[in-house]
Amino acid sequence: MxxxxxxxxxxxxxxxxxxxxxxxxxxxxxxxxxxxxxxxxxxxxxxxxxxxxxxxxxxxxxxxxxxxxxxxxxxxxxxxETLQDNVRPIPFAQVQHVIDQDLPPAARARIVSIDPVPVAAASVAQVHKGVLDDGQVVAIKVQRPLAAPQIERDLVLMDLGARVLEWIPSLKLLSLRGSVAQFAEAMHRQVDFEKEASNNRRFAANFADVDGVGVPALVEDLCSRRVLTMAFVDGVRATEPEKVGGDRKLLARRGAGAIQQMVFKDGFVHADLHPGNILLTDAGEVVLIDLGLTAEIPKDLMRPFIETFHALSQKDGKAAARLFYVYAPTVGTKDYAQYEREVTEYFDTFYGKPLGELEASEVVTGIMNILRRHKVQIDPSFTVVHIAMLVAEGLGKQLDPDIDLIEFATPMLLEVVVTAPPGRAPEREVPGAAEAARAAREAKAARRAARRSAQAE
Structure with a gap:
């Protein structure tokens, strides 16, 4: 079958x-x-x-x-970027069946009512508003019954396709099976609500001391592998910031600060971050939702990440070019000097401009175009960081057009670059760097010898 x-x-x-x-x-x-x-x-x-x-x-x-x-x-x-995961909801009877299968009778008895009309519906799950026996209003996220088997079937076919394509010599270097395996891991996390609950707890701990930033509180006994119950947040999605009634400038800074903390301090990032997964409340709170996909920046990559972003914020093209190159998983460029020249010239276009006139999205997108042309691949973790920073800037500009994300991030960058653990060894050296270093050492030794000779005379 x-x-x-x-x-x-x-x-x-x-x-x-x-x-x-x-x-x-x-x-x-x-x-x-x-x-x-x-x-x-x-x-x-x-x-x-x-x-x-x-x-x-x-x-x-x-x-x-x-x-x-x-x-x-x-x-x-x-x-x-225009792809949207919006589908028609499944009948409520199927939703109720999943709840009945996954939750024990004592837990189900706590649910007094569930609105049969979902507040959101996507291809993996849909969310219904409910009320518990203590009066708490909750959001109940229920997985579609056929979501997991359908996804598993597609992943099997993707793996088979990757195996076939890797017989083509020119495609073997792309590590298609490895890429499919990484994608499969992400999809498996999406259909495991116990993993999402674990992510929720970790984000809650990370933001515990941050004013006005958080995630919905879980109702622990009403959570399972296919059901996730949490406090209902009465907020506006960041896709419609004009509907927010709170302090917009405060929300802009809290939202940008939350994303920067995930990236630069915690190293634990919401990997499906877009305005639809950010709720803004009239009380000035920023709430992250849909936490199934996350990315963890390896500890030994934190310092290279921070140094790279610091180079971007300081408009130091030469340093940015070197950092992207030496930490790239793979590089295909044959002419490092030309690559470095293009990055440096691109950064030169920003000289003389105050930070307030620069947009992080403009800077990073231009860099990405150069990296792609020269086949300098970046670590997958950096792409998550890239998207997070673009979301931070987009959200910030919508709520407060005067916010300057680069300037806003600089104090945190300077703080964490001091405390970040030592970074991993680079994947490679800049071409000619070893020869240049050896020549410098030889020149230094020659100068010492000359001084000793002069002193002896």
């Missing part, structure tokens, strides 16, 4: 991909000559349409790909 399901799904995927290919070719013929940027946008539009038709696993794949501007052209990234 499972084999038949895989076969049917394979043909469905092939049909969607074939249709996408013909749509792309047809639009190219109609449009005539196109520049590279226009072609990338067209490819992105066709890809988004195909991923959307293929369902939850592929929508999430597209969303993750949208965080890799170091390897994917900017035009395609912009289109992938």
């Amino acid at each position: 499972r084999f038949l399901s895989l076969v049917v799904r394979t043909f469905a995927i092939l049909a969607v991909l074939t249709g996408a290919m013909f749509r792309y070719l047809g639009r190219r013929l109609v449009s005539g000559r196109m520049d590279a940027d226009a072609r990338d946008h067209l490819r992105g539009q066709v890809l988004v349409s195909a991923l959307d038709r293929l369902g939850a696993t592929y929508v999430k794949l597209g969303q993750i790909l949208s965080t890799r501007p170091d390897i994917i052209p900017e035009g395609i990234v912009r289109e992938l």
